Amino acid sequence: MPIGLHIFYAVLAFVLGSVIGSFLNVVILRTPLHQSIVTEPSHCFSCGHRLAWYDMFPIFSWIFLRGKCRYCGSKISPRYMIIEATTAVLYCLSYLIFGLKLELAFSAVLMAVLIVLSAIDIDRFEIPYWCSITVAVLGVAAIFVFKETPWYERLIAMGIILVVFVLLVLVGGMGGGDLQLMLGASLLLGYKVFIALFIGVFFGAIYGTLKKFHDREAEKEVSEKIKGLVEEWYQNQVDLGCGYVTEGNEDTIVGSISEGDPDIEWEFLEEKVWKGLPEKAALSKTLRENVTDEREGGFKIIIKGDKIERVKYSRRMVFGPFLGLGIAASWLVGTQILGWYLSLMH
Ligand SMILES: [Zn+2]
Structure with missing residues (x-):
């Protein structure tokens, strides 16, 4: 040309x-x-x-x-x-x-989807389902179009990603949306998906560390505020004798703030260590009315006997944009990155 x-x-x-x-x-x-x-x-x-x-x-x-x-x-x-x-x-x-080449058409769709899902994840802490589906559709199409990467390589990559991600989701930080995205990406990238994962986790971890440092004071303040509210509510439960953790026992209540709306995930209450049941709605209500400045996060309330032992609140962090960056880099220059890496080993 x-x-x-x-x-x-x-x-x-x-x-x-x-x-x-x-x-x-x-x-x-x-x-x-x-x-x-x-x-x-x-x-x-x-x-x-x-x-x-x-x-x-x-x-x-x-x-x-x-x-x-x-x-x-x-x-x-x-x-x-x-x-x-x-x-x-x-x-x-x-x-x-x-x-x-045909890769250019794939690239046009892929880059657009990655940008959209990164921005929406930043705004709403959620990767839209249709974005992950689109990546998966590209992945399935790639099986038939780009045969130089064999289909079984794509499936093996997907299996490994599934195992790795179940661990990452359990450890925390990653969500189900991240998993869906990476499953589609493994079909598309084959083994190169591990480059995407590495880049995503690497930059995500750097960002997460800086963010933790930056948010420390604010998180502490929110933790204390929630602790005050929970203490007041719990004292009430103890006084009324309607629902409290029996002596020598411990329970952890988990909650989250989503789109500025705090709530308790009551299904995780370990009912057998409680005497009676607490007034769940009352706590949810007081949190909703008083914790109004936080947008997204999760908290844990540890109750030991008749006192609130500890409350820990952490702001949520997004992984989508980092995984998006990893997928884009791996799709565009994954082969070069791999070649460079292998040349370092010699
Ligand atoms: Zn204007």
Whole structure:
């Protein structure tokens, strides 16, 4: 291919990526709200002013308007521009790596899905089911299309990922959505899925450590607040004699805060160490009314006899974007990473 044409295609992939990226922004914002993607015209989220085509020019509109709405001057999150730019770069890279081959079409779908699921996971702590399904569909298609990776390699990779992930989910940190995503990814990547897993866990762990450090004070405050509320409630239970942990026994109550709404997972109550049953609804209610500033997290309440021994709250962390990064890297340059790694061993 003449070099001029090559450059033309690369630029085209970038521009197309930026346009797809601005569509992905709409998908990310509207999908979880069950709003229609197509029918509603784009508008400023602050003043409601309808946006003209030149306000929605991918990447560049945000830069020229310096991140502000043209009509009301309110700030527009840089996230829109970041998503457009990321899609553009990934599409351009996909073309440069695969050329005009079938892999390019797979890449276009895969990169779009990974970006969407990362953003939705950050917003809502959940990877949409349809995103994992799409990755799995690409994986099944890959079995028939890319035969240089044998089907059994893909299945073995999937089996190992399943075992590894059951452990990771049990240890904590990873969720069921992460598992679904990685099962589909193993069909798509074969053994290269382990590169994706390694990259995801590596960067996820770095982020998790920094986040833990950053959130420590806030988590402590919330723990103390919950402890105060639980103590008051529990004292009431003891005084009324209606439900408390019998002397010498211990129980752990687990709860979570999801979308700003705290609740207790009462099904984990170990009823045999309790005398009678506590007023469950009363505790749920007081938590819901008083713990209002936290968005996502989990807590443990350890009750020993007639006193609350300890309350520990931790903010939830997302893994989706890190797994997404790993899958993208493994899909695009997994073979090169593997080659580099093997050359280090010699
Ligand atoms: Zn506005």
